[in-house]
Structures are given as C-alpha cells and as structure tokens.
Amino acid sequence: MIKVYGMTASGNCYKVRMILELLHKKYEWREIDVAGGGTRSAEFLAMNPAGQVPVLEITPGRYLTESNAILFYLAEDSPLWPQSRYERAHVLSWMFFEQYSHEPYIAVARSVQRFLPPQHPRRAELPTLVEKGHKALQLMENHLQDNAYFTGLNFSIADIALYAYTHCAGEGGFDLVPYPALRQWLQRIEAKPGYVPMTAK
Amino acid sequence: MIKVYGMTASGNCYKVRMILELLHKKYEWREIDVAGGGTRSAEFLAMNPAGQVPVLEITPGRYLTESNAILFYLAEDSPLWPQSRYERAHVLSWMFFEQYSHEPYIAVARSVQRFLPPQHPRRAELPTLVEKGHKALQLMENHLQDNAYFTGLNFSIADIALYAYTHCAGEGGFDLVPYPALRQWLQRIEAKPGYVPMTAK
Known part of the structure; x- marks a missing residue:
C-alpha cells in the first residue's frame, strides 16, 4: 500500500492526502515530527536527501518527493489530469x-x-x-x-x-x-x- | 510559427530557446526589454497577467506561461519526456x-x-x-x-x-x-x- 510521510499541519502534505481521498485510494499516513528533527534523521534523508515532507512511498524503497510532482503521479490516469x-x-x-x-x-x-x-x-x-x-x-x-x-x-x-x-x-x-x-x-x-x-x- | 517573448539574459527564457534548438523547431524570438517596462505594458499583460517572461505564443492569441510548463508542452511528444x-x-x-x-x-x-x-x-x-x-x-x-x-x-x-x-x-x-x-x-x-x-x- 502507498505510504505518505507527512506533517498534518503542512499544506504541501495536505495536497497529497486530499488527492488520495478524492480518488478513493487506500494509503497509510506516517506523521513526521518536523519540529522535532524528523526530517533530519539518517532514515528520513535516505528517502529524501532534501529533508522535506511530503514523501510518497510507492512501493517499498521507491520514493517520490515534491508535493506537486506527487499530485501529477497520482492523477495522471484520472480526470484530475486533462486530456488535451x-x-x-x-x-x-x-x-x-x-x-x-x-x-x-x-x-x-x-x-x-x-x-x-x-x-x-x-x-x-x-x-x-x-x-x-x-x-x-x-x-x-x-x-x-x-x-x-x-x-x-x-x-x-x-x-x-x-x-x-x-x-x-x-x-x-x-x-x-x-x-x-x-x-x-x-x-x-x-x-x-x-x-x-x-x-x- | 511559435513565438517566444523573452529576455536573452534570463535563464528561464534560455530554457525555452534551448529546447526549441535541441528539438530543431522553428520559432520567432521577440526580445522584451524587461528593465524598460516591457513586461508592464497593457499589451504584454494581456498575454501574461503575471507580467513575466518567457511567454510562448503557440498560435495567435494562444499563450502559455511559466518556463517549466513551456518545457513540458514542447517536450511531451519527444524523448525529452520519459516513457514511464x-x-x-x-x-x-x-x-x-x-x-x-x-x-x-x-x-x-x-x-x-x-x-x-x-x-x-x-x-x-x-x-x-x-x-x-x-x-x-x-x-x-x-x-x-x-x-x-x-x-x-x-x-x-x-x-x-x-x-x-x-x-x-x-x-x-x-x-x-x-x-x-x-x-x-x-x-x-x-x-x-x-x-x-x-x-x-
């Protein structure tokens, strides 16, 4: 199942939650404590060297970063991505x-x-x-x-x-x-x- | 023919020239005097209300803004946009x-x-x-x-x-x-x- 590493109060992370809910896709949400250094750990930096949320884990070990690129990835086969x-x-x-x-x-x-x-x-x-x-x-x-x-x-x-x-x-x-x-x-x-x-x- | 409204010294405009040259597409370049107010004229703002170069004119009156969106538009049917x-x-x-x-x-x-x-x-x-x-x-x-x-x-x-x-x-x-x-x-x-x-x- 798709996993999202995000912070609920972040609008960039909310974009990812919002599209997953609108498209009725199942996902697991992993809350990251950004203020507490959660994006600075070696484990997190291995997923995203830029040290930012959100990160989408598509399959184990296969990551995607940047909220708007994640929106594109999730939308490409849906009506949220236009035909023309x-x-x-x-x-x-x-x-x-x-x-x-x-x-x-x-x-x-x-x-x-x-x-x-x-x-x-x-x-x-x-x-x-x-x-x-x-x-x-x-x-x-x-x-x-x-x-x-x-x-x-x-x-x-x-x-x-x-x-x-x-x-x-x-x-x-x-x-x-x-x-x-x-x-x-x-x-x-x-x-x-x-x-x-x-x-x- | 495609027209580009741009400023030669701008990297964002150079992206558009670069892809057009790499893809051997014909285009017309219209140099905009940004320092002299060229992006603040009513004529320019009608093309791009954000008042920024580059602007791509695909056909007369049909415009596209934001350098990276222009790159996408020009690349989508070329090897510069991946298959997967x-x-x-x-x-x-x-x-x-x-x-x-x-x-x-x-x-x-x-x-x-x-x-x-x-x-x-x-x-x-x-x-x-x-x-x-x-x-x-x-x-x-x-x-x-x-x-x-x-x-x-x-x-x-x-x-x-x-x-x-x-x-x-x-x-x-x-x-x-x-x-x-x-x-x-x-x-x-x-x-x-x-x-x-x-x-x-």
Missing part, C-alpha cells in the same frame, strides 16, 4: 505559479504567524510576504472571475495545489473578503465527494 | 525543486550581482542566497555522482531546467570547483547536437 496537451501544460503552469509566486508568500506568512514566537525577528518579513501574497491572490481572483477552475470547466490537480495554502491563508493574516470569485471556488472544492479538511487524521 | 510514469514524475520533481530550491537562490544571486549597483541594499541578501544555493548544488552533485542525468540514463527537460541557471552560477558568486560530477554533467549537455549558448540571439 494544452490544458495539461496550463495545469502545470498554475502549479509552478503556486510553488514560485504563491507558497513562498502565503504559506511562509502562515508559518511565521503560527509557529514563531511574538518577538521573532522573522516577523519583520510579514509586510512584504503579505503584499506579495495578495498579488498572487488577485491573479487567482481575476482568473476565477471567468473560470470555475484553473483549467476552465474542469477540476484538476492545479486546483488542489492552489487550494492547500489558499483556504488557510487567513492564518497568515490574509483577508479573503476582497476575493469573491476565489471564495466561491473554495466552496466548490469543499463540496466535492471525498473532500477532507486539512486537520483530518 | 514514475520517471515522468521524477522529471517534474526535479523541475519543482528547480523553481523552489534552486532558482530563488542561484538565479537571484546572479541577478543581484549583475544588475544592481554596488551599494544597493539588496546586496546584503547575498550571503544567505549563496549559502542556500550551495545546498541546492550539493544535492545535484550527490545525485549526479551516480547518474548521468536527473532521470538516470536519459537526458530530459529536468536537465534543461536545471542547466539554465547552474551553468552561469559563477556570475552569482558560486564556485563550481567543489562539484566535479555537476561540471561533467554541464559538459555532457554542452556536447549535444543543437546546443546553443545562452547569449545566442
């Missing part, structure tokens, strides 16, 4: 946007707010993180004003990738009220059969 | 690594060194950028000690994505001498038929 080459490329375009222009601001702001003490010097980064995060949210809003999902009419792994840290952006200090189309998109995803919230174990 | 699903996922895993853990340090250090004046405050970021960039280079070196390319025996778009900013890392202050397997990998790519250097117009 142009749409497939657009799915990946939004997924690279997520990792380059969204996660480094929206997820990092949440991480700073949630996990660092009140006087931590990294809190000085918050205004910049929030400003750049809002740019990403506005681009998403503009797209969703004319499209139900990131590839148009069909739900795909681009939506899962972007949902993970967008739906909990409030924890990083982002107010989603100015983004009505984006909030409707969040609701469309939360209504899907098999949807699980991030805190589910 | 597991290898395809690994290609994407390295490409997401490139955008999240490599480009933000190695390309940004180069950009600060090359394009900002000597007293610019962002130069204070350089020690951190260089430290994190070396982590990415060491992960690549470790992988390449046992593998000719990032997916093992076969050259793929993961190699093109990682080559773009690695081969010019010296311009960002990175010494590549401690990475012999990586330097051999650079040479293997530079020996390919159709290879063009970054400065080619």
